[in-house]
Every structure is written in structure tokens, then in C-alpha cells.
Amino acid sequence: MAPAPWLGAGGAAPSGGPRAGRGAAALRRRGHGGGECRGYREPSVCLSHSAPAAVVQQKAVDGRTEEFKLVYRFPGIKYCRVLSRLKLLQTATSMIMLPPICYLYLQGQVSQNILFYTTGIAVFAGAMLYGMSYFFRRIIGLIYLSENGQTVRVAHLTFWGRRNDIYCPIETVVTLDEVGDSKDELLHQFKRSDSTDTLYFTIKYGQIVDKQKFTQIFGELVLWSHSMVLV
Known part of the structure; x- marks a missing residue:
């Protein structure tokens, strides 16, 4: 198994009595x-x-x-961590692409459909990031x-x-x-x-x-x- 980014090392500790x-x-x-x-x-x-x-x-x-x-x-927390960071990267990429597309649209170099498509992807990526982050942060x-x-x-x-x-x-x-x-x-x-x-x-x-x-x-x-x- 790959190294888990969650665990440290140390000495043993005595156990306590059960809690009823x-x-x-x-x-x-x-x-x-x-x-x-x-x-x-x-x-x-x-x-x-x-x-x-x-x-x-x-x-x-x-x-x-x-x-x-x-x-x-x-054990699945490592996959949650990877997905969380990938979603951050995807959202950042979508947001970075949006201003140039808007500029090209104003210059008449791209169609309105491309502008709407790019905007939709950016909005959807942001909504998905919020939803996934809300869930992953509580696991x-x-x-x-x-x-x-x-x-x-x-x-x-x-x-x-x-x-x-x-x-x-x-x-x-x-x-x-x-x-x-x-x-x-x-x-x-x-x-x-x-x-x-x-x-x-x-x-x-x-x-x-x-x-x-x-x-x-x-x-x-x-x-x-x-x-x-x-x-």
C-alpha cells in the first residue's frame, strides 16, 4: 500500500476502561x-x-x-484527498479560461455558443467544488x-x-x-x-x-x- 498521508509514529499508550x-x-x-x-x-x-x-x-x-x-x-480518505485537489485544479482551470473567452467574444473571434459553453463549465465546476468540499471536509x-x-x-x-x-x-x-x-x-x-x-x-x-x-x-x-x- 502507498504511504498514507495521515499517520505519524511514536510509542505505545495504555488503554482506558470502557465508557458505558x-x-x-x-x-x-x-x-x-x-x-x-x-x-x-x-x-x-x-x-x-x-x-x-x-x-x-x-x-x-x-x-x-x-x-x-x-x-x-x-483508508478511503486518501482518495477523498486526491479528488478534492483534482476538483480544485479543474475549477481553477475553468475560471482561468473564462476571461480570455469573454475577451475573444467581445472581439468577435468566438461565437456566443462557445461563450455560453465555457461559462456553463465554469459555473458547474464551481458548484461541484462547493458540494464535494462540503462533503469531504466532514469525513x-x-x-x-x-x-x-x-x-x-x-x-x-x-x-x-x-x-x-x-x-x-x-x-x-x-x-x-x-x-x-x-x-x-x-x-x-x-x-x-x-x-x-x-x-x-x-x-x-x-x-x-x-x-x-x-x-x-x-x-x-x-x-x-x-x-x-x-x-
Whole structure:
């Protein structure tokens, strides 16, 4: 497999206890309180075949180095990234071609049909770019859990097809039973109690690398028969 532009390398991290259902999630929120999620893009790193290790180190705001263990990954995110960038290139090309065509039309060197055709392509490319970007930016490629089991790290794409990481306290992540998604749905919602933004991940086509930590984040549900669990 080609090197995945999503994974880093590091040491192993101990696993935490499972997170049980809606009642336990609500109790944890009352006990800990919701913190504000922090989202930012980290510097580019060298990417390798170290996916099974699935542990990365991230410099925390207070100067500590915090380790994160990979919990979930979506292999198809690399194709989403390629399509996103190709769509950007196509849209840019269409927009660059439009002004010269307009100028040639005003000079009487091209027909009105060519002008309309070029304009239609540019408008369609822009609309498709917006639609695809709206979808791709909400697809989660990787989910990590910190060494101490308190912070969830989620990686998704930006408008430009680059990686963006979001960090949030585990108690702010809404469990799957609270979200109300069916286990047979293609896309499951990743919601946070302190944010209106919604991201999506797929269990059917994704890979749950650490079942215990996945349960710790999202709660107990019978999801494993529809997923590829790596051990």
C-alpha cells in the first residue's frame, strides 16, 4: 500500500476502561464539565508505513508532549484527498479560461455558443467544488485517544485537501446511542456537546484499530459485525 498521508509514529499508550451508555456519559459530563475543543492544523510530518504502531506525539499547549493512540481510521480518505485537489485544479482551470473567452467574444473571434459553453463549465465546476468540499471536509480520516484517556484527536480534510486536527475532551463527545444513529447506517455522526459542527465517519468501510478505546469514546453498541477490527 502507498504511504498514507495521515499517520505519524511514536510509542505505545495504555488503554482506558470502557465508557458505558448514555447515563455514564452524562455522569462524566457532570463530573468533568465540557471543555472547549481546540482545532488547528499541525505542521507537515513525514509519512510512513507505521500505521499498525498507530501512536503519535503531539506538542500540547502547556509545553507537555502528549501521546495519542490510533483508535479508528478510514483508508478511503486518501482518495477523498486526491479528488478534492483534482476538483480544485479543474475549477481553477475553468475560471482561468473564462476571461480570455469573454475577451475573444467581445472581439468577435468566438461565437456566443462557445461563450455560453465555457461559462456553463465554469459555473458547474464551481458548484461541484462547493458540494464535494462540503462533503469531504466532514469525513473523518483518523480518530486518536490520548494516553491519559482524556483527549480525543480527530483528523479530517480542509477545503484545500490538507489535514486538519481537532482536539476535544472525551466527555464532550456525544456517544453513538445519544446521537441516535442506527448501527446499519453508512455514515455515523461525530458530535460534540460544546459545538454545533458535525463530522462523519463510517464503520462499514472504516477500520476500528482499538475496539476498547473506540468503546471508551463512543459507548457500548453492537457495531463490530459491520466493521473491520484490527488487533
